Structure formats: C-alpha cells, structure tokens
Amino acid sequence: MATVKFDNATRIYPGNDTPSVDKLNIDIQDGEFLVLVGPSGCGKSTSLRMLAGLEEVNGGKIWIGDRDVTDMSPKDRDVAMVFQNYALYPHMTVADNMGFALKIAGVDKSEIRSRVEEAAKILDLTQYLERKPKALSGGQRQRVAMGRAIVRSPQVFLMDEPLSNLDAKLRVQTRTQIASLQRRLGVTTVYVTHDQVEAMTMGDRIALLKDGILQQCASPREMYDKPVNVFVAGFIGSPAMNLVTVPVVDGGVKFGNHALPVDREALAKAGKTVIVGVRPEDVEVTSNQDGLAITVELVEELGADAYVYGTPADKSIELESGDGGIKPFIARVDGRQVPMKGETIYVHPSADHMHVFNKETGVRL
Amino acid sequence: MFVTHVATTVATETAGQKFTSLALGLVVFAAVFVGILLIASAFKGRTGERVQAIAFVGPTILFIALALVYPAILTIRRAFYSGKFFDLNLGTPRSRGKFVGLENFEKLWTTPGLPEVLRNTALWVILVPLVSTALGLLYAMLIDRAKGEAVAKALIFLPMAISMVGATLIWKFVYNYNGSTNADGTPGTQIGIINAIWTKLGGAPIDFLGTPFINTLALIVILIWIQAGFAMTVLSAAIKAIPDEILEAARMDGVSGFKMFRFITLPSIRSSVIVVLTTIAIGTLKAFDIVQAASGGKLHDSVLANEFYTRSFVTQEPGLGAAIAIVIFVLVMPIIVFNVIQLRKDA
Numbered sequence: 001m002a003t004v005k006f007d008n009a010t011r012i013y014p015g016n017d018t019p020s021v022d023k024l025n026i027d028i029q030d031g032e033f034l035v036l037v038g039p040s041g042c043g044k045s046t047s048l049r050m051l052a053g054l055e056e057v058n059g060g061k062i063w064i065g066d067r068d069v070t071d072m073s074p075k076d077r078d079v080a081m082v083f084q085n086y087a088l089y090p091h092m093t094v095a096d097n098m099g100f101a102l103k104i105a106g107v108d109k110s111e112i113r114s115r116v117e118e119a120a121k122i123l124d125l126t127q128y129l130e131r132k133p134k135a136l137s138g139g140q141r142q143r144v145a146m147g148r149a150i151v152r153s154p155q156v157f158l159m160d161e162p163l164s165n166l167d168a169k170l171r172v173q174t175r176t177q178i179a180s181l182q183r184r185l186g187v188t189t190v191y192v193t194h195d196q197v198e199a200m201t202m203g204d205r206i207a208l209l210k211d212g213i214l215q216q217c218a219s220p221r222e223m224y225d226k227p228v229n230v231f232v233a234g235f236i237g238s239p240a241m242n243l244v245t246v247p248v249v250d251g252g253v254k255f256g257n258h259a260l261p262v263d264r265e266a267l268a269k270a271g272k273t274v275i276v277g278v279r280p281e282d283v284e285v286t287s288n289q290d291g292l293a294i295t296v297e298l299v300e301e302l303g304a305d306a307y308v309y310g311t312p313a314d315k316s317i318e319l320e321s322g323d324g325g326i327k328p329f330i331a332r333v334d335g336r337q338v339p340m341k342g343e344t345i346y347v348h349p350s351a352d353h354m355h356v357f358n359k360e361t362g363v364r365l
Numbered sequence: 366m367f368v369t370h371v372a373t374t375v376a377t378e379t380a381g382q383k384f385t386s387l388a389l390g391l392v393v394f395a396a397v398f399v400g401i402l403l404i405a406s407a408f409k410g411r412t413g414e415r416v417q418a419i420a421f422v423g424p425t426i427l428f429i430a431l432a433l434v435y436p437a438i439l440t441i442r443r444a445f446y447s448g449k450f451f452d453l454n455l456g457t458p459r460s461r462g463k464f465v466g467l468e469n470f471e472k473l474w475t476t477p478g479l480p481e482v483l484r485n486t487a488l489w490v491i492l493v494p495l496v497s498t499a500l501g502l503l504y505a506m507l508i509d510r511a512k513g514e515a516v517a518k519a520l521i522f523l524p525m526a527i528s529m530v531g532a533t534l535i536w537k538f539v540y541n542y543n544g545s546t547n548a549d550g551t552p553g554t555q556i557g558i559i560n561a562i563w564t565k566l567g568g569a570p571i572d573f574l575g576t577p578f579i580n581t582l583a584l585i586v587i588l589i590w591i592q593a594g595f596a597m598t599v600l601s602a603a604i605k606a607i608p609d610e611i612l613e614a615a616r617m618d619g620v621s622g623f624k625m626f627r628f629i630t631l632p633s634i635r636s637s638v639i640v641v642l643t644t645i646a647i648g649t650l651k652a653f654d655i656v657q658a659a660s661g662g663k664l665h666d667s668v669l670a671n672e673f674y675t676r677s678f679v680t681q682e683p684g685l686g687a688a689i690a691i692v693i694f695v696l697v698m699p700i701i702v703f704n705v706i707q708l709r710k711d712a
Binding site for chain 2: 053054072073075079080081083085086087088089090091092100101104105148152203
C-alpha cells in the first residue's frame with residue numbers, strides 16, 4: 001500500500017515539440033481508486049506508463065510512497081499492470097501466467113501455488129488454472145490478467161483500459177467487480193479509460209486530461225456539479241451538457257427571452273457573451289414561451305423519461321461541445337408528456353443548476 | 366540431322382524473330398489454358414465443380430506422376446538390382462542388372478569409405494542446423510531495433526543469394542593452403558587469408574581442405590555461412606511479431622536480459638525455430654554442391670548426396686546410388702514428420 005505522487009511529470013516523445021504529458025501534478029492517497037480519463041491522445045495512457053516505468057520521464061518526478069521512482073526500472077517499482085489486450089503469455093498455463101512474476105522473483109514453489117490458488121478463488125478461475133489463455137473466453141482472460149496483478153500483492157495496481165475488449169454487458173458486470181475487489185484489497189489503483197461512465201462509476205476521484213494537460217482532478221460528484229471549464233463540462237455526463245453562447249445583460253444573462261440572474265462578481269470577469277451550460281435533466285421546458293426556442297428533431301423514449309434532441313430556432317445561436325464541435329440541444333422530459341417531432345419548445349436552465357463559463361477562455365465563472 | 370537442322374534455324378533467326386516466336390508460344394499456351402478453364406467453367410452444379418477441380422489439379426498431378434512418382438518407383442526398384450546401367454535391360458547378358466535383394470544396402474556398411482560418408486553426413490546434419498539457427502537467432506536478437514538494422518541484415522542475408530558452388534569457390538580462397546617452404550625453412554607465401562594470418566602469428570600452415578575431418582568441418586562452415594542468413598531473416602521476423610504488450614508485461618513482472626530470452630522470446634518464436642531447424646536440416650541432407658565443388662568427395666569429406674552422384678554416374682554403380690538416394694529420403698521423413706507434429710501442436 002502506498003501513496004502515488006506525480007510531481008510536474010512531463011513526457012516529450014522524441015521528435016515532438018509539444019509534450020504528450022505536460023507538468024502533471026496529482027497526489028493519490030493510499031488505497032485510493034483514481035481514474036485517468038480523457039479523449040484519445042490526451043496522454044492518459046502515457047501518464048500510466050510513466051508510473052509503470054515503461055515510459056521515460058523527461059521532466060519532474062514520480063513518487064510511490066516515499067520512494068522516488070522516476071528513474072527506477074519497472075521491476076523495482078513494486079507495481080502491477082493490467083493491459084488492454086491482457087498481454088497474457090500464450091505459451092503458459094493460467095497458473096503459470098499468474099505465478100510468473102513470483103517465479104522470477106525466486107519465491108518458493110509451494111508459496112506461489114498457494115497464492116495463485118487464493119487469487120484464482122477470488123476471481124473464480126480455479127477450474128481454468130491448467131488451461132492455456134487461448135482456451136479461455138475474453139472475460140476469463142481479463143480475470144487472469146487481474147489475477148496476475150493480484151498475486152503479486154503490489155503497492156499499486158495500474159490498469160490500462162482493461163474493459164475495452166469486453167462486450168457491453170460483461171463490461172458493466174466486470175466494472176463493478178473490479179471496483180469492489182479494489183475496495184476489498186485496499187490497493188492504491190490508477191485506472192485509465194476513455195469512457196466517462198466507467199470513470200464516474202468506478203473512481204474515488206477522476207483526473208481528466210486533454211492534450212497532455214490535467215483539466216480537473218476531483219470526485220465524480222464534484223466533476224459533475226462543478227466542472228472547472230467548458231471541456232470538463234462537455235466531457236463528463238451522458239448525454240453531454242448543453243453549452244449555449246448567450247449575451248450578457250445587466251445582472252445576468254439572456255437565455256432566449258428568459259433572463260437568468262448571474263453573480264455580479266462572476267459577470268465582471270466575462271466579456272459581452274458567456275457560455276451557459278445546462279445538463280439535459282436540468283432543462284426546464286416552459287409552457288408560456290419563456291426561454292430559448294428549440295425545434296424538436298428527435299425524441300428518444302426511454303420509458304420513464306424521454307430525451308428531446310433539437311436545434312435552436314434562431315440559427316445564429318451557437319451550441320458547442322466542449323471540444324469545439326457542434327451538437328444538438330438535449331433536454332430530458334417526462335416520458336408521459338413528450339413533444340412531437342417538428343414542434344417548437346421553449347427551454348431555460350433551472351436557476352440552481354446552471355454553469356457559466358467565460359466565452360474566450362472556457363473557464364468557469 | 367534434326368539437331369543440326371534446329372541449330373542452323375536458331376542461328377539464322379534474328380533476335381526479333383526469336384522474341385516473336387516466344388511471345389507467340391506464350392499466347393498459345395495462355396489460350397489453351399484459358400480454353401480449358403472456360404470449357405471447365407461451362408459445367409454447372411456439382412459435376413461442374415468436379416470438372417473444374419480436375420482441370421486445375423489434373424496437370425499438376427500428371428506432371429508429379431511423370432516427373433516424381435514414376436522415377437521414384439524406378440529408383441526404389443533399381444536399389445535392389447546390380448549392374449552398371451540405369452536401364453536394367455542394357456548391357457551384355459552378363460553385365461545386365463540382376464535382383465540382389467538388400468546387397469546394395471549392405472554395401473553402405475561394408476564398402477570401404479562409405480561408413481565414413483555416413484559419419485560425415487551425421488556431422489553435417491547435426492552441426493549445420495544447430496549452429497546456423499543459433500547464430501541467426503543471436504544475430505537477430507542483437508540487431509533487433511538497433512541502428513542500421515536493414516544494412517546489418519543485408520550483410521548476413523547476402524550469402525543466401527550466392528550459389529553453393531560460388532560460395533565454395535570463395536571459401537576455397539579463404540582456406541587456401543601453400544605447403545611449400547622457403548629457402549630459410551619458413552612456410553611459403555599464403556594467399557588464403559586464414560593461413561596468411563596463422564603463419565604471420567608463427568603457426569605452420571594448415572591444409573584445411575586436404576586433412577580428413579578438418580576438411581569436413583571447413584565445408585560445414587560454408588553451409589552455415591549460407592544458412593545463418595536464412596535463419597536470421599525468419600527468426601528476426603518472428604521476434605518482431607511478438608506483441609509489445611507481452612514484452613512490457615514481462616518487464617513489469619521483473620524479467621530482463623537472458624531470462625527474457627529464456628522465458629518469453631524463445632517460447633514465443635518456438636514454431637519459427639522449429640521450421641528453421643528442420644528446413645535447414647533437410648537442405649543439409651540434400652546438399653551436394655559444396656562437397657562436389659571442393660573435392661568431389663575424394664578427400665574423405667564426402668556426404669550422402671555427393672556419394673549418390675558419384676556412385677550413380679562416376680563409378681557406375683547405379684544400384685548403390687539408388688540405395689543411397691533411398692537412405693537420404695528415409696532420413697528426411699522423420700524430420701518432416703517431426704515438423705508437422707510440432708506445428709500442429711502450436712496451431
């Protein structure tokens with residue numbers, strides 16, 4: 001068990017000008033489950049590999065407990081990794097795969113056997129111990145990869161998108177298994193995923209990266225309720241938050257024809273326009289034509305609720321996704337009262353649950 | 366008559382005419398082939414499939430039967446007969462082939478010089494595959510992801526492009542031996558690079574190709590030089606095919622250096638190693654050119670393939686030659702069987 005500390009850790013790949021991971025600072029508590037999340041190419045896997053020792057650190061330091069592991073070889077770091085494709089040794093049985101690290105470390109044979117059997121029991125692999133990996137299903141292979149990490153009882157678990165090769169149902173199942181296993185073993189874990197749902201459901205804390213730069217590191221709840229910038233706001237949550245550029249008026253902002261009060265201090269930091277963020281479940285559909293006019297294009301019925309997808313009737317109004325693209329306006333409505341396709345509805349955020357961001361910098365106001 | 370006629374026609378033909386007749390020949394061949402396939406494809410349904418299969422496979426089977434199976438049967442028959450001629454009915458009634466049972470096979474052990482050939486062949490078949498595979502593997506590991514990998518690979522692979530006779534001629538210069546002595550008793554000028562260096566260091570020149578046993582080893586080195594490139598190329602490709610994640614997982618598990626090779630790399634490329642070993646072993650059993658080009662097998666350095674040629678065509682003992690051919694064939698079989706079993710295990 002140990003803490004992990006990224007201290008200005010930087011990785012620049014040879015031949016690149018911009019760092020793939022730029023001055024990463026994260027303090028991970030002992031026993032914490034930290035999820036590194038972000039779009040592809042954001043540097044999350046590179047960060048994990050730096051911690052594993054598979055990637056050189058070009059600047060800053062990495063600490064495990066009170067040991068500076070920045071220039072240590074992987075085997076001396078006492079960390080175990082679960083790879084995306086599991087990376088099981090195809091020529092070894094499940095038992096040999098799981099016990100291989102101990103065998104290399106020169107652990108006594110009977111000791112290896114008992115630790116492998118113990119891990120196999122936890123992961124429900126006992127009957128497969130003598131099989132080769134190719135005779136296992138995807139889910140079983142995934143568990144062997146987990147077992148290989150558990151058997152070593154390392155100070156830190158590293159997991160690089162371990163669920164991405166499983167089908168949707170198994171992924172949800174395994175997600176909860178891994179999370180509860182980690183809580184039971186109490187081993188500090190760093191988990192990489194591109195899936196924000198995995199991040200929200202599994203992590204004690206989430207670290208969201210973009211272009212090698214840490215955007216926000218906080219609990220799932222705080223990430224959801226108080227995103228620090230437009231990117232975080234757009235990335236966390238499904239369906240994603242609506243981000244609408246609206247004009248600033250005295251004492252607030254104008255959302256369609258609906259005036260929303262905004263803190264004066266916050267407005268002082270803004271220009272003529274701001275980006276207002278509102279999650280689909282916080283959208284209020286009004287009956288008195290109060291708010292932004294939205295033309296309904298699609299209704300997704302989910303039973304209890306329905307999601308309404310539309311575009312602003314006024315084409316000059318911009319809807320952003322956190323990373324610069326255009327996307328529809330989404331509102332969650334009661335499943336028993338859904339608007340028709342082509343209908344115009346009027347929406348505005350509920351006053352307690354709206355997010356205001358600077359138009360130029362994207363920073364939360 | 367006919368031969369001279371053809372010769373004069375060819376001589377009077379211009380290059381252009383030759384090219385035209387060659388092109389014409391190819392076109393006719395293609396037309397016949399396409400015609401057969403078209404006719405075959407005209408048949409529909411299950412019968413059609415059969416006709417098409419015969420149209421495709423038939424010619425191959427015909428050629429194999431004529432050029433491989435039939436001669437093989439003749440050779441096996443030949444091995445049980447005496448006589449000086451390939452056709453058992455040629456010669457005077459006294460010298461004509463007679464059925465002698467296993468006598469030709471017994472001769473393998475009893476004829477002076479032949480047990481030595483068997484011993485030499487065993488030496489070749491053991492040393493060449495093992496040493497060239499080991500060298501090729503070592504080299505492939507050393508240059509893997511190193512700077513100038515392509516150039517380094519080409520250097521080792523080039524000998525593969527040289528014919529065995531050519532390679533032997535090159536090495537005959539390397540091994541060259543000058544037994545004469547100067548007036549002051551020192552050895553004469555050596556043009557062979559090994560002896561040149563050896564005598565400079567004060568050693569007496571060595572007759573590499575003339576001394577029994579040493580000459581066998583010297584010739585084995587030539588084939589190793591040729592085959593190591595093949596081993597290196599195949600094994601290098603196999604090493605590159607090992608997924609990076611496996612190697613990284615092994616590094617996380619604390620493996621490095623020789624243990625990485627022993628526990629991860631070698632098991633991962635096992636099937637390629639087996640293919641290389643067996644391919645080289647079979648090639649070695651059939652290698653005739655090196656010994657033939659070096660000495661013709663006259664200096665106690667002969668191997669089965671060379672002896673097969675000598676007995677069949679030089680000393681006119683086709684029965685014994687056929688017996689040797691069968692022994693080579695029988696020795697190749699277990700290697701092929703082993704290869705197939707191992708590959709099936711991996712699949």
